[in-house]
Amino acid sequence: MSFFEIIWEIPLSGLSFLFSRVLRFVMQALSGFYTSSSQKNLEWELVCAEFFKKDIKLLWAMTKARWNLHAIVAIVGAIEVKESLSIDINSANKSAKSWTVVVYTAPNLNTITSISSLTVSEKEQWQSLQLKPGKYLLGLRYYHWSETVEFPAVKADGVEVVAAQTIEAPANINNFYYDLIKRKKIIHICLNYYVFNLLRFKQWLPQDFVRRVFLPVPNPETKFYFGAIKIGEVLQFKLDALLLKNYDVYFSLYSRECFPIEWYPITEQKHTTSTRQENCLYVVRIHQKFSKQEDFINDWVNIAVI
Incomplete structure (x- = not known):
């Protein structure tokens, strides 16, 4: 990150984070509508x-x-x-x-x-x-x-x-997610502007804090890998065969504002995502297939941003 990026990115991310906490509280107070x-x-x-x-x-x-x-x-x-x-x-x-x-x-x-x-x-x-x-x-x-x-x-x-x-329940029942980004407004930008930098610099922040903020309501049975992808970068996966045999691996890509962009299962041991022309966020969900299986080993998963 250049000096000029620091001048605007860090303060704006801080303001965005504070705004997200306030809005989250307001939405919780008004949650009777759902x-x-x-x-x-x-x-x-x-x-x-x-x-x-x-x-x-x-x-x-x-x-x-x-x-x-x-x-x-x-x-x-x-x-x-x-x-x-x-x-x-x-x-x-x-x-x-x-x-x-x-x-x-x-x-x-x-x-x-x-x-x-x-x-x-x-x-x-x-x-x-x-x-x-x-x-x-x-x-x-x-x-x-x-x-x-x-x-x-x-x-x-x-x-x-x-x-x-x-x-x-047709196979494409979730295709409506593609259209959500068309409804992007300034409030969505302000709400999640901080997330990209939260993940970009997650190694310098308390891991429990990053996980709690980014994944407020995770599925307890799912293992998560997540991070930021800058313009021109790709994700490179190297997965163990035992992982793919016993677990489903799901890749999701989101815009900086956290709108869905693309998603699909990963079924091969080596996989590289497409190059993006915008800053993005990713989440990899690893979900157990069977009740009796090999215990999960962290070394089965290697995900690199290149």
């Missing part, structure tokens, strides 16, 4: 173009998470629980080869626990979780989904509060 106020009206909401039809909902999402572009994502909440929450896992098992349900507190989205195709028994129809009294949001992710998927029924303290819901 959750039902009545247990009688709860239903799964598919993350899709319709979900982001309102600009404020898009802004809310961009303050909360980094897009998972490789899964069908749905949310439901807030669910009021006194003791237990139960999920019909038969729906998930028949809908996708791999799936996770993450339980978050509402409205601040702190991760509490999760269940998945890797942790549940296929012999049981309902999976129950013991929770402290409170309100919770469920985040569902379906990987390798079927042509038709069913979102599961949910019970709170033994009473069904969310009915099962079936939708058609």
Whole structure:
């Protein structure tokens, strides 16, 4: 980084970070718009173009998470629980080869626990979780989904509060993400301007801080690699064969403002991404395929920016 870059990049990134914290707090305070106020009206909401039809909902999402572009994502909440929450896992098992349900507190989205195709028994129809009294949001992710998927029924303290819901799920169901960048505004630039430099200089910052800021609501079962790519740079992957045998490797590329640009699975041991003509961010998600497999070894993954 040149002296002239330091003059504007560091102060602007600092202001952007402060703005993002304030906006995140405001969005959390106003988060009632995305959750039902009545247990009688709860239903799964598919993350899709319709979900982001309102600009404020898009802004809310961009303050909360980094897009998972490789899964069908749905949310439901807030669910009021006194003791237990139960999920019909038969729906998930028949809908996708791999799936996770993450339980978050509402409205601040702190991760509490999760269940998945890797942790549940296929012999049981309902999976129950013991929770402290409170309100919770469920985040569902379906990987390798079927042509038709069913979102599961949910019970709170033994009473069904969310009915099962079936939708058609074509292979290109997530293509709406390509269009989100067309809605970029100055507020999105201000919100995430700091992120590029956060990742660009992550080796000089506390790693827990970088991860917590960049991945505020990660899937507990997924391993993440992330960073910044400057103009003209590419990512070069060298992956062990055992990794590809036992794990799915997903590559996602985002604009500096954190809008999705491209995404795809990586299935070969050596892979080089295309050269970009703008500063970008990347996330690599490594997701376990099977419940019984080789333990993950960090040396299996070599990702270099060149």
